[in-house]
Amino acid sequence: MAKRILIDGVRKTFPGVVALDNVDIEVKEGEFFTLLGPSGCGKTTLLRTIAGFYQQDAGHIHVGDAIIDKVPAHQRDIGMVFQNYAVFPHMTVAENVAFGLKNRKVPNAEIGPRVAKALATVQLTGYEERTPDKLSGGQQQRVGLARAMVIEPRLLLLDEPLSNLDAKLRLQMREDILDIQRQLGITAVYVTHDQEEALVISDRIAVMNFGKLQQIGTPWEIYRDPVNRFVATFVGNMNVLSAAETLAAAGASEELRRLMPAGVPEEQVTVAYRPEDAHIALPGEATPREAVSFAGRIDKTLFLGSSVVYRVHLSGDVSTTVNEYVSEKAHLRPEQSNAVVLVPRDKLLFFHTEDGRRLRAEG
Amino acid sequence: MVNWLRRNGFWGGVTLMGYVIFAILIFMPIYSIIRESFFDARSGDLGLGNYVTFFTTPYYFRTLFNSAFVSLGGTLGAVILGVPLAFFTTRYRIRGSAVLSTLATLALLTPPFLGAYAWIVMLGRNGFVRHMFLNLGIELPTIFGPLGIIIVFTLQFYPFVYLLTASGLKTVDRSLEEAAENLGARPFRKFMKVTMPLVLPSITSGALLAFMLALSNFGTPMIIGGGYRVLPTMAYAMYTSEVATRPAMASTISIIMVIVAALAIFLQRYAANRRKFTSMLLNRPVVLRLKGMKNVLAHLVSYLIVALSTLPMVVVVVFAFRNTSGPVFIPGFGLDSFRRVILGVPQAITNSMVYSFTALILIVGVGTLLGFVLSRRRTKANLVLDALLMSPYIIPGTVLGIGFIVTFNRPPFFLQGTAAIMILAYFIRRLPYSVRSAISILQQIDPALEEAGISLGAPPARAFVKVALPLMIPGIISGAVLSWVTAINELSTSILLYVGGTITMPIRIFLSVMDGHFGPGSAMATILLAATGLALLVLNVFGDSKRNIV
Numbered sequence: 001m002a003k004r005i006l007i008d009g010v011r012k013t014f015p016g017v018v019a020l021d022n023v024d025i026e027v028k029e030g031e032f033f034t035l036l037g038p039s040g041c042g043k044t045t046l047l048r049t050i051a052g053f054y055q056q057d058a059g060h061i062h063v064g065d066a067i068i069d070k071v072p073a074h075q076r077d078i079g080m081v082f083q084n085y086a087v088f089p090h091m092t093v094a095e096n097v098a099f100g101l102k103n104r105k106v107p108n109a110e111i112g113p114r115v116a117k118a119l120a121t122v123q124l125t126g127y128e129e130r131t132p133d134k135l136s137g138g139q140q141q142r143v144g145l146a147r148a149m150v151i152e153p154r155l156l157l158l159d160e161p162l163s164n165l166d167a168k169l170r171l172q173m174r175e176d177i178l179d180i181q182r183q184l185g186i187t188a189v190y191v192t193h194d195q196e197e198a199l200v201i202s203d204r205i206a207v208m209n210f211g212k213l214q215q216i217g218t219p220w221e222i223y224r225d226p227v228n229r230f231v232a233t234f235v236g237n238m239n240v241l242s243a244a245e246t247l248a249a250a251g252a253s254e255e256l257r258r259l260m261p262a263g264v265p266e267e268q269v270t271v272a273y274r275p276e277d278a279h280i281a282l283p284g285e286a287t288p289r290e291a292v293s294f295a296g297r298i299d300k301t302l303f304l305g306s307s308v309v310y311r312v313h314l315s316g317d318v319s320t321t322v323n324e325y326v327s328e329k330a331h332l333r334p335e336q337s338n339a340v341v342l343v344p345r346d347k348l349l350f351f352h353t354e355d356g357r358r359l360r361a362e363g
Numbered sequence: 364m365v366n367w368l369r370r371n372g373f374w375g376g377v378t379l380m381g382y383v384i385f386a387i388l389i390f391m392p393i394y395s396i397i398r399e400s401f402f403d404a405r406s407g408d409l410g411l412g413n414y415v416t417f418f419t420t421p422y423y424f425r426t427l428f429n430s431a432f433v434s435l436g437g438t439l440g441a442v443i444l445g446v447p448l449a450f451f452t453t454r455y456r457i458r459g460s461a462v463l464s465t466l467a468t469l470a471l472l473t474p475p476f477l478g479a480y481a482w483i484v485m486l487g488r489n490g491f492v493r494h495m496f497l498n499l500g501i502e503l504p505t506i507f508g509p510l511g512i513i514i515v516f517t518l519q520f521y522p523f524v525y526l527l528t529a530s531g532l533k534t535v536d537r538s539l540e541e542a543a544e545n546l547g548a549r550p551f552r553k554f555m556k557v558t559m560p561l562v563l564p565s566i567t568s569g570a571l572l573a574f575m576l577a578l579s580n581f582g583t584p585m586i587i588g589g590g591y592r593v594l595p596t597m598a599y600a601m602y603t604s605e606v607a608t609r610p611a612m613a614s615t616i617s618i619i620m621v622i623v624a625a626l627a628i629f630l631q632r633y634a635a636n637r638r639k640f641t642s643m644l645l646n647r648p649v650v651l652r653l654k655g656m657k658n659v660l661a662h663l664v665s666y667l668i669v670a671l672s673t674l675p676m677v678v679v680v681v682f683a684f685r686n687t688s689g690p691v692f693i694p695g696f697g698l699d700s701f702r703r704v705i706l707g708v709p710q711a712i713t714n715s716m717v718y719s720f721t722a723l724i725l726i727v728g729v730g731t732l733l734g735f736v737l738s739r740r741r742t743k744a745n746l747v748l749d750a751l752l753m754s755p756y757i758i759p760g761t762v763l764g765i766g767f768i769v770t771f772n773r774p775p776f777f778l779q780g781t782a783a784i785m786i787l788a789y790f791i792r793r794l795p796y797s798v799r800s801a802i803s804i805l806q807q808i809d810p811a812l813e814e815a816g817i818s819l820g821a822p823p824a825r826a827f828v829k830v831a832l833p834l835m836i837p838g839i840i841s842g843a844v845l846s847w848v849t850a851i852n853e854l855s856t857s858i859l860l861y862v863g864g865t866i867t868m869p870i871r872i873f874l875s876v877m878d879g880h881f882g883p884g885s886a887m888a889t890i891l892l893a894a895t896g897l898a899l900l901v902l903n904v905f906g907d908s909k910r911n912i913v
Binding site: 051052053072073074075076077078079080082083084086087088089090099100103104144147148151157 | 816820825
């Protein structure tokens, strides 16, 4: 039932825009695969092309061993869950779920049990005769999910299914979706612009921008080992500093100069690190050998409860952010105090300032 | 052709059908009129002679001024009545405002010539109101002439301004007005500087509708013009006098009418696009409860406006039940006039029903399919078709009637005097209502629903029938009711196209009035009013309640 998907050199243009620029992706059998990117990056276009609502200009889409380029949308046997639920408002919950089965001429005797089973999976048993206007957004999306699953499709597509739900429900639903997908072992392609959602839910993620694939990898690889500045800054928070200015600032340790990538002038280098990888040195704490340090002054102390964010002014236009777990009130740093920011050497990333590509540190 | 259909499928075929309908029922008649307008009636010479004649002969070009005068006068009157009524009923608590809005809607749906006729009954040479005043020694002027036309237009068309302005006023977010107050604006200044500019687009579109309808209205000036000729009546008069020759002047006047209408639309679009506001409606406007004299005054004005526009309907119904002797009313009430109408001219009633319902079936079927294709498949061909299919809005009924005769009175059609030509005329004039209704309801239906149907394995046609169509039904009903009401009340085109055997109710009423047979005329008009009222009821019960009638 679950199938491997191969997207092979797919290109799609709309008047004046290249929505998909030769995209190659392989989604493994039973994998939960996410397309992540800002709006307009092409992720929804790719999903709709797989579903058959758009026809690509070039390239092929394989599901299992078959090429489905010429198969009309209604014959593709691909389940889809929509951003705004798209639950039929003139049908009951049960009729919604049965719709796809009836299109497939499934015998009536079989429809009842299958609908019941699908509704049980999404925890909507007992809601069969309700109409969608009597359901909450979360419940409607469960109907959408049940409706897409019950036809036992070769592939499940999910187009930002959680973006219309409130924050708390979103957290619960994403775990539910993951549970159901694992339980059924179905191949799923999920579209989102929410990077945290993507990290939580996915086996692998494809980050896209301007119709181009940026990086494919596990959530860990995407977060910890981004291939370029776009991926690094789009997923999670990232301090991005000009290497030249940082080096010129008083208080930057010599260690930074030692790590600078070879072969690229320092004006062309950007230094980056995640705020949670840095910390502010305690009074009297010496800079460890494996860390880079920047001396500066705390502009703002923002208490978030679980952690504290410091905005530290280094020099001139150069500022940086530190996100630190603080459990002792005595360790909370007041604004306007001097501070030394420590970043472990192996947490520093370097990018080419112009094209954004990742540069490898020396040493 | 077969290949083209295979490539573009069913919906491609619908687009093609739209183009064929446009070509035959709109383009050909208009093209024929344009052609005729360049031929001299007697000599058959090609040239601009007719236009030169029109603009150099006072007898002709005066009608242009006359048309402009009564149309602008009627529009101004409609704004003067419609805007305050809208403001009062949306911003102040007016008792029975739901009834007021229903009565105004009913007035809007009744054909203008009925109103004109009722005013003759009241203020004609032998009008009963005029008689009452004569008995008191006061001689009122008769309704005949330009002023009468303006009065009828005003009372007939103010509901458009009222309904559109009211719905505009209901969507002005309260916080905008509160912000103005907070910034120190006095109530009048607040209204003029904030509220008014925000609803101005609604007022102008209502006014434009009123202007267009006034400009193309044939029945009112024909009945109460009293020799005051406007463009549609002149075109009609020229057409009937040019029967023996080419309809040169009738065609020329028609083209001038279409140009004026197109200019009006263009101006309105320009004005509306220049000042277009979209705002989030978070807080509905407050409805104030007025006190004392202000309250009495607001009620009085609102009731008076609606009462004046309802009066003609009441008069028509009352006179339908009065006893008559020949053309003269005699004391007492009875069903005599109805008997005379139903037994004497049953054909008019059956024709009206058969033509309007046949046209309705065509309108709903074709309009729904076209509406779907135009809103869901935004190809270049469909965008162009969308604009083309709206053209009946600017083609006055008289013009279309002349075009139909010129076009379909020769091979390969020969439709003159048939039921088919009447039905086709109803069909093409009212198709835009149905298409618009379908499009506007589809805008409320998320396309993702149809995609969900398709992704669940329903072929496109089945997805349309199972998913889109059931959700479109309220909108389809609204469009159908409006189409039917306006079709059964149609006069300006059918008066040109009918022969003895294809007479309809509006034509019968018109002829009765012209002959001075007010009793049977009133009875027929009452039947027509009852049908219109019934249709409005259907609309309220089954129609798309979120959508306004205009």
